[in-house]
Amino acid sequence: MVELRNVTKRFGDFTAVDNIDLTIKEGEFLTLLGPSGCGKTTLLRMVSGFEIPTEGSVWLAGADVTHLPPYRRDVNQVFQSYALFPHLTVEGNISFGLRMRKISKAEIADRVKRVTELVSLSGMESRKPHELSGGQRQRVALARAIVCQPKVLLLDEPLSALDAKLRGAMQIELKRLQKKLGITFVFVTHDQEEALTMSDRIAVVNKGRIEQIGDCAEIYHAPRTSFVANFIGEANILEASVVATEGDFTRLRLAPDVEVRIPTDPQLANRHDLLISIRxxxxHLQKTRPVDESSFEAEVCEEVFKGAIDELSLQSPGGLALTAVVANESATQETFHKGEKVWCTLHPNDLVIVHGE
Structure with a gap:
């Protein structure tokens, strides 16, 4: 449905987007995720037509639209600020695009009725934006965008102005709406939890490039770079040296007193030093020494209470520093406190080789 081919965008000497190739499938919910200034909104604006690529081309539904203005592209956009007309009612805001397209009054009335029901705004058609809550204004902006039945809906951090509880509810609602409509959604956010909650696939953007693209499980459990590992959730990035390859497993040294095993991988060929990520x-922590020979002892240096979990800062006698999380005071989970000695086990399949930034 959307294709970016070798797209680059420069503003003077600054390269905002650097030679990106991206294909978005029909009916997909794809999220562009990255920190402020990484180029994700510029990518969205090139799809919408508000920016023209310096190099490369933009395709929608098999047609080259690189130089078409926004109004000639079958896309709609929901902005962070909602951009509602303050003098128009909910019905007036939603129907505005249809009236500009000179759709018949009967069809406008039918479409507005269906879309207000879809986004739970029935009964509010005569209200003005200032009479609505933040969540209701966000629904009006969504309704106005989808009532025109675009092939692609672009969403630029539309939930950022909502409070945490409402934001969480709207994430679920937005995903439900997308599945029901079958429209291709391209969503921009810097919030990794938001991306994991809603997306079919996530494209992690950093310094104008896509570092990794994949489904949520792949991005979280198999990050390819230290940037992706750190940006999606939290990760321990550890320097490791190869000790020996022993059949299906390779032994790594993380500190003078810590050795672990990982599955033998082609990436390890002729390498002596590498980076390892573990969530x-x-x-795995316990107070008694486990049978696993790769387990090692560490001290709990700090304990931070975070409600459902405790976050523990650990350090081995040889200087390996790690952050671990454990369920807080659950019926089956041991509790660990500052100053205590614990035994740590790192399972081979939980250790992921990553590349540096």
């Missing part, structure tokens, strides 16, 4: 929740 804090994948570090």
């Amino acid at each position: 804090p929740e994948k570090i």
Whole structure:
């Protein structure tokens, strides 16, 4: 449905988007995720037509639209600020695009009725934007965008102005709406939890390039770079040296007193030093020495209470520093406190080789 081919965008000497190729499938919910200034909104604006690529081309539904203005592209956009007309009612805002297209009054009335029901705005058609809550204004902006039945809907951080609880509810609602409509959604956010909640696939953007693209599980469990590992959730990025390859497993040294095993991988060929990522929740802790020979002892240096979990800062006698998380005071989980000694086990399949930034 959307294709970016070798797209580059420069503003003077600054390269905002650097030679990106991206294909978005029909009916897909794809999220562009990255920090402020990484180029994700510029990418969205090139799809919408508000920016023209310096190099490369933009395709929609098999047609080259690189130089078409926004009004000639079958896309709609929901902005961070909602951009509602303050003098128009909910019905007036939603129907505005249809009236500009000179759709018949009967069809406008039918479409507005259906879309207000879809986004739970029935009964509010005569209200003005200032009479609505933040969540209701966001629904009006969505309704105005989808009532025109675009092939692609572009959403530029539309939930950022909402409070945390409402934002979480709207994430679920937005995903439900997308599945029901079958429209291709391209969503921009810097919030990794938001991306994981809603997306079919995530494209992680950094310094104008796509570092990795994949489904949520792949991005989270198999990051390719230290940037992706750190930006999606939390990760321990550890320097490791190859000790020996022993059949299906390779032994790595993380510190003078810590050796672990990972599955033998072609990436390890002729390499002596590498970076390993492990998620804090994948570090298995217990107070008695386990049978696993690759387990090692560490001290709990800090304990931070975070409600459902405790976050622990650990350090081995040889200087390996790790962050682990454990369920807080659950019926089956041991509790660990500052100053205590614990035994850590890193399972081979939880260790992921990553490349540096």
